[in-house]
Amino acid sequence: MSDERKTPEMRAQMTEIERLRHSAAHVLATAILKIWPEAQFAAGPPVENGFYYDVDLPHRISPEDFEKIEAEMKAEIKANHPFERMEVSREEALEMGRKGRLASLGDREQPSKFKIDIIENIPEGETISLYRNGDFVDLCAGPHVMRTGNIGAFRLTNVASAYYKGDEKNPQLQRIYGTAFKNKTQLDEYFAMLEEAKKRDHRKLGKELEIYIIDEDVGPGLPLWLPRGAAIIEELEKLAKETEFAAGYQRVRSTNLAREALYLKSGHLPYYKESMFPPMEVHEHGEEDSVAQRYYLKAMNCPHHHKLYAAIPRSYRDLPLRFAEYGFCHRYEQSGELFGLMRVRSMQMNDAHLYMTPEQFESEFNAVNEMYLNYFKLFGLEKYLMRFSTHDPTKLGQKFLDEPELWKQTEEMTRNVLKNSGLNYEEVPNEAAFYGPKVDVQVWSVIGREFTIATNQVDFGQPRRFNLTYKDKDNTEKTPICIHRAPLGTHERFVGFLLEHYAGNFPLWLSPEQVRIMTIGDDAALVDYARKIGNELRANFVRSDVDLGTDKINGKIQRAEQMKVHTMFVIGKRDMEADAVSVRVHGKGNLGAKPRAEAIAEVLLSIKERRP
RNA sequence: GCCGAAGUAGCUCAGCUGGUAGAGCAACGGUUUCGUAAACCGUAGGUCACGGGUUCAAAUCCCGUCUUCGGCUCCA
Known part of the structure; x- marks a missing residue:
């Protein structure tokens, strides 16, 4: 293995399963070399659910090659070679690299170019070690399992490409992914789990449950929401508006586009330009006008909100001021990054900007x-x-606003608040927004997919650029601090996340269709009774539908269950005569008959309380 | 954007090495009047992603484009 970025301490912490998988990566390389001796290897670490090895090879490895490679890997495992560690000097390691002897089965004409590069990046004084299994020798810090035979069960999973060291200026390598476990049972369980995860994929559920579509004529990354999806969005927005109202936010509204001048002032141009849609050129004074105005679709709401702040003179007594808006933003994400609802080009953000004095920062945050x-x-x-x-001081003026002092101050301030809050946090350099440090919230859906779901950002740059001020007690003009926050992220990503989180089995309050009423038969009196209940529910803003057709009740139930309708009212003659309904709940089955008024009251209460 | 793979009816998918497109479900019409996960019969539905090429003949082979997927980079 060859990932030089990890320290020796980090490697010592490699868990048993990681050691096993990393060893499997060496066996993978061994197998590939037996088939293609000219293969050049870069890095082959264990990853969350398996391992990979990056290889440079003229032959394009495809899944059809897996059988052949796996057969070689099995032979290597069966041979049960020990993993032998050897420590060598830097010069010895380089000499071997020049002979092509690193990550190979013997000397070769071509030097082991990636391994040489890796050696050159190992800090002076750090031990350089090699590992051997059979004829295969690799530059590697280890650790490994004792013998190749300790690798219990494995399978190659897919091929992808990756830039050497993740830099797009470097050559592209083929990344062969696989996974390995102690035994076959665990391997099978893992693949069964993957099958389960596929069923919860928001793209699959989004189609099956009629939540959203992405149409080619509308454009990639531009989702359209079907009524069932829009219903979820409406609920989320209601939740946000209630929560924010209670927390002292005020709602504002802004436009979807603005002139270039606004984004020059905010700093989005140039700092954020490549993430924005190209401008529209408008000749405002007719065709013959030689000067075109450039308009941009907004990528963030902040500049608009800052204008609203600036529109009226503010006093320290007005602060904190909290402007909230579910604004529509458009970002020109690279085509290869689009991913279902999780990465889109048009998004509705649960946005708000909070303006405050420095003293108010901690309590607001x-x-x-x-x-x-x-x-x-x-x-x-x-x-x-x-x-x-946080920011990277070497990228001031490029990726980040050139304000070293302000970066230091705000990062310090944020770090302190985080420390005092006792929240679970981790610090990552070089990932701040261009206008200030930020706190992103990572969550994991049940299927293990990781998302940045929400964001909380400090902005010291824009308030100054927009000349935002407030009159302080001492009669001087001061610049407020601004916090951008979006706890519910964007509707697109949040709904995508919730689909996977709940596997489409939404709680009643969020359910696209909350109640479906279905009759046993289509007798006229029964149909009337069902319609009456439907009207009563809709009068109380319950999303409900009636299924009055001539299908058998089993068929009606089947269809409702497939759409994951939360609550079903099954109505037959017996129910009608007792002014009752038979309640069935998705995932719970038949709960038996209840008086009509009681069943409806329960539905209303569950929605009102947003019960899980 | 880059590398690789894929795109057949509304959905899920079949269609072998070229001979002119098929199933189930959904839809529609009829029959059935039924008690908790699919009643029965019938009808209709496709520029095989799009454009070009090779061929007597293309869903099938070749080239280009679009889109999606697996990754890289990036992010709410």
């Missing part, structure tokens, strides 16, 4: 974090991580 935690509780999210993203 904490209040925002508390809002996050309340939401997580409501949705039953247990695993989350706050990623505190």
Whole structure:
């Protein structure tokens, strides 16, 4: 293995399963060399669910080659070679590299170019070690399992491409992915789990449950919401509006596009330009006008909100001021990055900008974090991580606003608040927004997919650029601090996440179709009774539908269950005569008959309380 | 954007090495009047992603484009 970025301490912590998988990567390389001796290897680490090895090879490895490679791997495992560690000097290692002897089965004409590069990047004084299994020798810090025979069960999973060291200026390598476990049972369980995960994929559920579509004529990454999807969005928006109202936010509204001048002022141009749709050129004074105005689709709401702040003179007594908007933003994401609802080009953000004095920062920041935690509780999210993203001082003026002092101050301030809050956080350099440090919230859906679901950003740049001020107690003009926050992220990503989180089995309050009423037969009196109940539900804003057709009741239930309708009212003659309904709940089955009024009251209460 | 793979009816998919497109479900019409996950019969539905080429003949082979997927980079 050859990932030089990890320290020796980190490697020592490699778990048993990681050692096994990393060893499997060496066996993979061994097998590939037996078939294609000219293969050049780069890095082959264990990853979350398996391992990979990056290889440079003229032959394009495809899944059809897997059988052949796996057969060689099996032979190597059966041979049960020991993994032998050897420590060598830097010069010895380089000499072997020049002979093509690293990550190979013997000397070769071509030097082991990636391995040589890796050696050259190992800091002075650090031990350089090699590992051998059979004829295969690789530059590797280890550790490994004792023998190749310890690799219990494995399978190659897919091929992808990756740039050497993840830099798009470097050559592209073929990345062969595989996974390995102690035994076949665990391997089978893993693949069974993957099958389960596929069923919960938001793209699959989004289609099956009629949530959204992405149409070629509309454009890639531009989802359209079907009524069932829009219903979920409406509920989320209602939740956000209630929560924000209670927390002292005020709602504002802004446009979807603006002149270039606005984004020059905000700094989006040039710092964010490649993520924005190209401008529209408009000749405002007729065809003969030689000067075109450039308009951009907004990528973020902040510049618009800053204008709203600036529109009226502000006093320290007005602060904190909290402007909220579910604004539509458009970003020109690279085509290869689009991914279902999770990565789109048009998004509706649960956005708000909070303007405050420095003294108010801590309490405002904490209040925002508390809002996050309340939401997580409501949705039953247990695993989350706050990623505190800071700037990289070497990229001031390029990726980040050139304000070294302000970066230092705001990062310090944010770090302190995070520390005092006791939240689970991790600091990552070089990932801040261009206008200030940020805290992204990572969550994991039940199928293990990781998302940045929400964001909480400090902005010291824009308030100055927009000349935002407030009159302080001492009669001087001061610049407020601004926090951008979006606890529910964007509708697109959040709904995508919820689909996977709930596997489409939404709680009643979020359910696209909350109640479906179905009759046993289509007797006229029964149809009337069902319609009456439907009207009563709709009068109480319950999303309900009636299935009055001539199908058998089993068929009606089947269709409702497939659409994951939360509650079903089954109505036959017996129910009608007793002014009752038979209640069936998705996932729970038949709950028996209940008086009509009681059944409806229960539905209304569950929705009102947003029960899980 | 880059590398690789894929695109057949509304959905899920079949269609072998070229001979002119098929099933199930859904839809529609009829029959059935039924108690908790699919009643029965029939009808209709496709520029095989799009454009070009090779061929007597293309869903099938070749080239280009679009889109999606697996990754890289990036992010809410």
